[in-house]
Amino acid sequence: MAEIVAVFSSPQPHIRRVPVDRPWVWLGQGWHDMAAAPKLSLGLGAVSVIAGWLAFTLLVFYDLPFLVLPLTAGFFFMGPFMAVGLYDISRRLELRRPVEPKNVLLAWRRNPDQIALMGLVLLLLHLAWMRVAQLIFAAFEWRSVPSWDRFTDLAWHSSRSLPFLATGVACGAVLAAIAFLIGAFSMPYLLDRRNSNVFEAIATSVAAIRLNPRPMLLWAGLIVLLVALAMIPGLLGLVVLLPVVAHATWHAYRDIVQFPPEEEEEDVTGAGSPGPA
Numbered sequence: 001m002a003e004i005v006a007v008f009s010s011p012q013p014h015i016r017r018v019p020v021d022r023p024w025v026w027l028g029q030g031w032h033d034m035a036a037a038p039k040l041s042l043g044l045g046a047v048s049v050i051a052g053w054l055a056f057t058l059l060v061f062y063d064l065p066f067l068v069l070p071l072t073a074g075f076f077f078m079g080p081f082m083a084v085g086l087y088d089i090s091r092r093l094e095l096r097r098p099v100e101p102k103n104v105l106l107a108w109r110r111n112p113d114q115i116a117l118m119g120l121v122l123l124l125l126h127l128a129w130m131r132v133a134q135l136i137f138a139a140f141e142w143r144s145v146p147s148w149d150r151f152t153d154l155a156w157h158s159s160r161s162l163p164f165l166a167t168g169v170a171c172g173a174v175l176a177a178i179a180f181l182i183g184a185f186s187m188p189y190l191l192d193r194r195n196s197n198v199f200e201a202i203a204t205s206v207a208a209i210r211l212n213p214r215p216m217l218l219w220a221g222l223i224v225l226l227v228a229l230a231m232i233p234g235l236l237g238l239v240v241l242l243p244v245v246a247h248a249t250w251h252a253y254r255d256i257v258q259f260p261p262e263e264e265e266e267d268v269t270g271a272g273s274p275g276p277a
Contacts, residue, residue: 030248041243070133077126081119086246188253
């Protein structure tokens with residue numbers, strides 16, 4: 001029988017242990033949710049990709065190549081915040097409620113202050129990573145901010161390429177691990193529990209990973225691998241992957257973080273009556 005560990009007293013969430021191969025089930029459920037609401041899911045995925053293209057265009061325009069690699073990590077750091085609407089799609093499908101653009105886009109109104117605060121925490125982690133990346137470039141490129149040609153040479157063709165990339169990957173991995181630890185389930189928790197706060201959400205996320213290290217390590221590895229592959233065709237793969245991963249994250253949260261049965265709260269985003277069973 002799965003082990004249940006109490007985290008808080010009132011209301012009392014419980015953290016359930018799951019099998020190590022459970023992430024494959026979450027991915028299947030995520031794909032099912034995307035197929036159930038394809039227009040909204042793919043539309044939100046496309047918005048994230050367009051934002052990535054815009055950011056890359058600005059870096060090209062201002063000749064800031066050293067920010068390209070750390071900026072791509074923004075999908076890992078800021079992904080939970082960008083996926084609030086996608087989490088709400090899965091929540092509504094689960095409750096058999098209408099999935100409408102207005103309700104999904106206003107999902108943050110269920111817990112606006114705390115969702116915004118958690119987004120700020122993740123943003124600060126991303127900005128910290130951007131600053132660390134600048135320091136790494138300063139350590140390996142002493143004279144000035146490298147041009148695109150010098151950046152390519154430093155990253156791939158220089159004798160310093162290997163230590164440069166190894167240092168960047170190591171530093172990025174540490175900050176990404178912190179972001180994953182505190183943010184894996186924080187946004188779904190804040191969306192699900194209207195009266196919750198950031199501290200409860202982070203504590204729940206940390207507890208979930210601490211009690212499920214192997215499946216969560218597999219889940220993190222799958223996210224990194226799939227996102228990296230999806231970025232290869234000019235970020236286009238993220239249009240599909242981001243919704244699938246976001247929907248799957250909601251199911252991972254519901255699978256691991258459990259509450260006693262209680263009456264469902266009314267939506268503040270204009271929810272309609274439950275749909276047909």
